[in-house]
Amino acid sequence: MSDEAREFLNSYGDFVTKVTSEPSLDQSSLDARMKEIDSSSPIESARLLTAALGLGSETGEFVEIVKKMFLQGKPASEDNIFHMKRELGDIMWYWATACMALKLDPYEVIKENPVSYTHLRAHETEADLVCRLLLEK
Numbered sequence: 001m002s003d004e005a006r007e008f009l010n011s012y013g014d015f016v017t018k019v020t021s022e023p024s025l026d027q028s029s030l031d032a033r034m035k036e037i038d039s040s041s042p043i044e045s046a047r048l049l050t051a052a053l054g055l056g057s058e059t060g061e062f063v064e065i066v067k068k069m070f071l072q073g074k075p076a077s078e079d080n081i082f083h084m085k086r087e088l089g090d091i092m093w094y095w096a097t098a099c100m101a102l103k104l105d106p107y108e109v110i111k112e113n114p115v116s117y118t119h120l121r122a123h124e125t126e127a128d129l130v131c132r133l134l135l136e137k
Contacts, residue, residue: 047101054094062087 001009023030034045065084068074099106 051098058090
């Protein structure tokens with residue numbers, strides 16, 4: 001690695017550390033923040049952290065299958081549909097875990113979705129409207 005690249009990466013690393021929150025850098029700060037959240041809200045922080053990390057990773061696995069099917073020639077086979085079904089099941093498991101961590105009724109969360117969509121449509125710009133109409137074709 002060149003000295004210039006090494007210097008740049010060291011400088012960038014310093015920048016990243018400087019702008020990263022204390023709980024992201026230090027286990028005891030993270031523990032304290034989780035305890036603060038647990039004691040000041042109905043949120044179960046460990047369960048929510050598990051849900052958030054799981055949703056991100058399982059969604060990534062689902063997206064990977066779709067990407068390979070559409071962009072890399074992976075067959076749209078029963079095996080791959082089954083694999084996507086399994087990933088969707090994992091996503092649902094973590095979604096349910098998030099609902100439990102936040103003390104939310106899953107049914108109420110699902111019922112809220114059309115309300116949110118209607119609210120968003122009330123505030124859409126002309127550009128949003130054009131994009132939505134193109135997508136709805």
